[in-house]
Each structure stands twice: as structure tokens, then as C-alpha cells.
Amino acid sequence: MKRRGTGLAAAGLSGVLLLSACSGEAGSGAPDDGDDLREVNIALIAWEEAVAVTHMWEAVLEEKGYDVTVTEVDVAPAFQGVADGELDLYLDMWLPVTHHEYMEQHRDSIESLGSWYDNAxxxxxxxxxxxxxxxxxxxxxxxxxxxxxxxxxxxxxxxxxxxxxxxxxxxxxxxxxxxxxxxxxxxxxxxxxxxxxxxxxxxxxxxxxxxxxxxxxxxLEDPQGGMGGTEGLHSIGRAGFSEDYPELAEWMRNWTMDDEELASLEALTVGPGVTDPAAGARQWLAQNPLFLERTLMDDAEGLEF
Structure with missing residues (x-):
């Protein structure tokens, strides 16, 4: 799995792998009465933390009644797909250094939904x-x-x-x-x-x-800063995301994780011996109800994992 793309490769979405297309298989929670569209397509670049948090959000959204598709792509197609509106959401943008080129290229077609981790x-x-x-x-x-x-x-x-x-x-x-x-x-x-x-x-x-x-x-210590400084991990949506998904956009902006939370989630989803990341994500959510409460606020009530 990995990491950190800035090479501007061809950005077509042909041949991508649809990891999960859950149409007609909403989770135990019925759709809320909000204004959100009920189908959401999440881009996934198969890097460890991206796999972990994408499966986590897939589980949460299915429980909230969304029809979730996770589309595995390479780096450039992920950003191009969100910019073109073919993909709704991407959860693992590194700033200010690693993905700066992509953000600059697509700034006018991408909506920032905030930083969820600040120690990358x-x-x-x-x-x-x-x-x-x-x-x-x-x-x-x-x-x-x-x-x-x-x-x-x-x-x-x-x-x-x-x-x-x-x-x-x-x-x-x-x-x-x-x-x-x-x-x-x-x-x-x-x-x-x-x-x-x-x-x-x-x-x-x-x-x-x-x-x-x-x-x-x-x-290795890097006294001259050749590898760059500390970065934040951000979520981004296609243009108009907050209008089409006002509730989900609010959850994205509430979302934060500390070192311990992210490490424990990765251990259950991408750690040694893991064969079912989705099951690991659900296990982590079951063990971390306070995370759900602070992220979803009142919308966390009644969720079971």
C-alpha cells in the first residue's frame, strides 16, 4: 500500500476496481430525514491510513442508510475524479507539501472538508x-x-x-x-x-x-528539512458536496483522530494478519463510542457495530 502521490499520471477512471457497491444493502440504520443524497462514491488510494479510515466511514455511512461505493484508484485519477464530479469524496489528502500540486491544479473544482489528523x-x-x-x-x-x-x-x-x-x-x-x-x-x-x-x-x-x-x-533526523515538515491529512469533496450532503459534510468537519486512535484503527484494518479490513473497522467503531459521539454528535444515537 502507499503513499503520497504527486506525479501527474493519466487521470482516467477506466479500469478502476469497485471494491464495494452496496446498492440495496443499507445498514441497520434507516435513512435519516435530512437532505443528503443517499448514494456516495468514495475514492480510495490503497495506502494504509486511507484503507483504515475509508472502511471506517463506509461502515458508519452504511449504518446511517447510505448506499456506499468505494472506488480504488491511483493518485492522479483520485483527484481528477473528484474534480470532475465522478467521485464524491476522498479522505486522505496530505497538505501542505505532498499533495500540493494536485490541490493547486484542481483547487477550483474541489471542496475542502477540513483536516482530521495533524501529525503526518x-x-x-x-x-x-x-x-x-x-x-x-x-x-x-x-x-x-x-x-x-x-x-x-x-x-x-x-x-x-x-x-x-x-x-x-x-x-x-x-x-x-x-x-x-x-x-x-x-x-x-x-x-x-x-x-x-x-x-x-x-x-x-x-x-x-x-x-x-x-x-x-x-x-532519521532531518536537520535540513529535506523530507518536509509535519503535514495534515484532509478530506475533500467534489464541487457542491456540502450542498448535496449537508449532514455528511458536517460530520467530515467534526472528524478528528489522534495518534492513538489512528494507530489502533490501523492495527485492526491493515495490521499484520488482517484479512477483513471492513470487519476490523466495525470492531474499532464498537470499541470507540466516544469517537462516534464527538464526530456524529446527536446522529450517533442508535448505531450498532
Whole structure:
């Protein structure tokens, strides 16, 4: 899964995977008497925190009587789809850095629904057992041990762009290292293998990510700010979203999560051994009634998960 796209890839929606089309299968809660449209199409880029919160909101909205479709897309098609009105909602926009290009490109066709998490960061990360590597500046001395490789994720990801175009030139890593791109899943496989054998490895990573609960990791200090600062995670809707979904838009603006809440949700939806993220999201909601109360306010009454 992963992360952080800024590459402006082709933005068509052909060939996307409809993960869930729940027409005619509303949850136990009947539709409210509000003015919201009852069908909502949520874009999903299969990154860990996006999978977690999208399944969470899918469960909530089904219980509230919405007909929810989750459409899996790549980064550029997600923003283009919302801007074109083909997709109603996207829950994982990183600002001010990672998705800045997309926001600037589509600003006039996208409605901001607020920030729900304020502690997201992009990182270069090593296992804790690499005791002599604590700053990005320490990497050149270990270039041979690391095979001259920084293990990355998707080529079009914003994390890839920031690492390649900002951090590596800033710290003079281009002479000794190549940024190897593949996918978030492949990066995690490589990290897992290296840790099992206690071999040196450096990966591009980000917080929030379930890897931090699975392994003992160290984010390298970044005194020159090459990986960017702390970012917020935002939800966005298509133009006119608040008019068509006044109640849902209010819930989106009420929505916030702290580190502990997001980590526990990810553990149940995208953590090791998870096979049913939707079931994990419902379990988390059942365990966190106060989250529902502060997010949905009076509309949380009667929900059961």
C-alpha cells in the first residue's frame, strides 16, 4: 500500500476496481430525514491510513442508510475524479507539501472538508539495530553496507518525489545511492526480510504507518528539512458536496483522530494478519463510542457495530 502521490499520471477512471457497491444493502440504520443524497462514491488510494479510515466511514455511512461505493484508484485519477464530479469524496489528502500540486491544479473544482489528523510526516527510516545511523547525513558512510540503495515505493508517489528531488540532492546522496521504486507492499516485504536477517536497510516511510507497531524503527533526523515538515491529512469533496450532503459534510468537519486512535484503527484494518479490513473497522467503531459521539454528535444515537 502507499503513499503520497504527486506525479501527474493519466487521470482516467477506466479500469478502476469497485471494491464495494452496496446498492440495496443499507445498514441497520434507516435513512435519516435530512437532505443528503443517499448514494456516495468514495475514492480510495490503497495506502494504509486511507484503507483504515475509508472502511471506517463506509461502515458508519452504511449504518446511517447510505448506499456506499468505494472506488480504488491511483493518485492522479483520485483527484481528477473528484474534480470532475465522478467521485464524491476522498479522505486522505496530505497538505501542505505532498499533495500540493494536485490541490493547486484542481483547487477550483474541489471542496475542502477540513483536516482530521495533524501529525503526518514523510521519513527515511532504518531499523533500530543500525545504531550508528541516526541522521540522513550518516547514510553515505554506510552506502556499501546498504548496497547503495534506498528502498522506496511507487514511482509516482509524493514520498518518492520528495526523497528524489529534495532530500537526496540536499544531503548529497545522489552520488552514493539510487532510489529504488516499486510499491508500498514490496518495500514492506524488503523491510521484513532485512529485519528478519538483521541486515542494514533504509526505506522511505511515513507516519502514520502500522510498520511502527510491528518493528523497532528509527526515523532519521532531518536537520535540513529535506523530507518536509509535519503535514495534515484532509478530506475533500467534489464541487457542491456540502450542498448535496449537508449532514455528511458536517460530520467530515467534526472528524478528528489522534495518534492513538489512528494507530489502533490501523492495527485492526491493515495490521499484520488482517484479512477483513471492513470487519476490523466495525470492531474499532464498537470499541470507540466516544469517537462516534464527538464526530456524529446527536446522529450517533442508535448505531450498532
Amino acid at each position: 510526516v514523510l521519513t527515511l527510516t532504518v531499523p533500530e539495530y543500525m545504531e550508528d545511523v541516526r541522521e540522513i547525513d550518516d547514510l553515505p558512510a554506510r552506502a556499501d553496507d546498504l548496497g547503495g540503495t534506498i528502498v522506496g515505493i511507487e514511482p509516482g508517489a509524493g514520498l518518492t518525489q520528495v526523497t528524489r528531488d529534495q532530500a537526496m540532492p540536499l544531503y548529497g546522496l545522489e552520488e552514493d545511492f539510487e532510489l529504488e521504486t516499486s510499491s508500498g507492499g514490496e518495500m514492506m516485504r524488503r523491510l521484513d526480510e532485512a529485519i528478519m536477517e538483521e541486515r542494514p536497510i533504509v526505506v522511505t516511510l511515513w507516519r502514520p504507518h502500522p510498520a511502527y507497531a510491528q518493528y523497532e524503527l528509527r526515523d
